[in-house]
Amino acid sequence: MVRRIAVVGAGQAGLQVALGLLGAGGYEVTVVAARTPAQVRGGAVMSTQAMFGPALRVERAAGLDLWEGQAPGVRSVDAVLVPEPGLRALEFTMTLDDPAQSVDQRVKTARWLELVEERGGRVEYRELDLAGLRELAAANELTVVAAGRGELAGIFERDAARSPFDAPQRRLAALYAHGVGAPDPAAGPRARMHAVPGVGELYLQPALTLSGPCDILLWEALPGSGFDCFADRPDGAEQLRRMRELMAEHLPWEAELWARAEPTDAGGSLYGALTPVVRRPVAELGGGVAVWGIGDAVVVNDPITGQGANSAARAAEAYLRAIVERGDGPFTAAWMAGVFEEFWERHARHGVALTAALLTMPDHLQAVFAAAAEHEAVARRLANTYAEPADHAAWLATPELVGAYLATVG
Structure with a gap:
């Protein structure tokens, strides 16, 4: 028995599910994507994705990490607190147990779209409105919606109890650049983060883009x-010019490293703001037809902790396993909701909590950063909580947990 499944949206979560189903066999898979691979490669950057070890292992197990050895492997993050312009008040290095990796989503999405067709899937390149979604869902046994923006994202109801914010907490500007200097070239690829109280944060990470x-x-x-x-x-x-001015004022050591930098390409910059939100995973379209949300369609995190692509990869793994284990059973709304709840409890809630904490920096989290500057073990555990956010609940979630942990390293 061949089961018909549609995936709407061509990002990390949607394409990973589609390719997983094609690899499992027994599924007729249709992907609806707004842009062709050529249009994706020729467009603007979409994110500042950083994939940590656990999510990369998911990709590798599925045969989808096609850029290992090409993308820089990042094992450490240099952190600096800048309480006033030009002052490095607190510094430490966070070491990851497994290297992280960043691949421009234009590179990844375009190639994965091509893989869907190469492996026997069908890709329809078109914009899809609500009426089109109803028609698609009626023609398939299961429809997974991975489109996190626009009209279709609005079909999933906001879960107020799980959504910590009702407005953007940061305004985001990103730039991909060549020619950036390294603080210590002999140390290998390193990410850097700077916290400037009352102003915001600056993150820098090595990555792989269209031009290398x-x-x-x-x-x-x-x-x-x-x-x-x-x-x-x-x-x-112009974005780079302004960024250099800001760095010269607040972070002059970074301004020196960016003196010869240039944008990678005409599409290498991005600006926006997003509201962190959790939405209910099932949308009823009427007539007994329901669709299932995944990735940014239902869980949106500010990129301050790098959870977006990682959460999407872990969601795709959980959804794919559940679909395959369902066999020829019906894909009911109750079943969809149950799969999401399991994923929420096991993974997503921790990423949401960690991100909310970094955006608001309560006193007990500030104490952890101060301790990380004194104790390598604290800095390492902090780094690896970004990679595996479930550890947040074990030591970072409350002042009591933080106090108990810091007492063991003091």
Whole structure:
């Protein structure tokens, strides 16, 4: 028996599910994507994705990590607190147990779309509105919606109890660049993060883009602060000019490293703001037809902790396993909701909690960062909580947990 399944959206979660189903056999898979591979490669960057070890293992197990050895492997993150312009008040290095990797989503999405067709799937390149979604869902036994923006994202109801914010907490500006210097070239690829109280954060990470290795710079600006100066959406050259000015004022050591930098390409810059939100995973379309949300369609995190692509990969793994284990059983709304609940409890809730904590920096989390500057073990555990956010509940979630843990390393 061949089961018909449709996937709407061509990002990390949707394409990973589609390719997994094609690999499992017994499924007729249709992907609806808004853009062709050529259009994706020729468009603008979509994110500042960083894949940590656990999510990369999921990709490798599925045969989908096609850029190992090409994308820089990042094992450490240098962290700096800058309480006033030019002052490095607190510094430490966080070491990951397994290297992280960042591949421009234009590279990954385009190639994965091609793989869907190469492996026997069908890809329809078109925009899909609500009426089109109803028609698609009626023609398939299961429809997975991985589109996190636009009209279709609005079909999934906001879960107020799980959504910690009702407005963007940062305004985001990202730039992909070549020619960025390294603080210590002999140390290998390293990510860097700078916290500037009252202004925002700056993240830098090595990555792989269309033209080869590069560096990604991400500004996380507090709304209305001095970092929040990109709302007019300047092109990459102007964005870089402004970023250099901000670095010269606040982070002069970074300004030196960016003196010869250039945007990677005309589409190498990005500006936006998003509200972290959790939505209910099932949308009823009427007539007994329901669709199932995944990835950014239902769980949206601010990129301050790098959870987006990682959560999507882990969701795709959980959904794929559940679909295959379902056999020829019906894909009911209750079953969809149950699969999501299991994923929420095991993984997603921890990423949401960790991200909310980093956005608000309560006193007990500030104490952890201070301790990380004194104790390598604290810095390492902090780094690996980004990679496996379930550990947040074991030591970071409350002042009592933090106090008990720090007492063991003090």
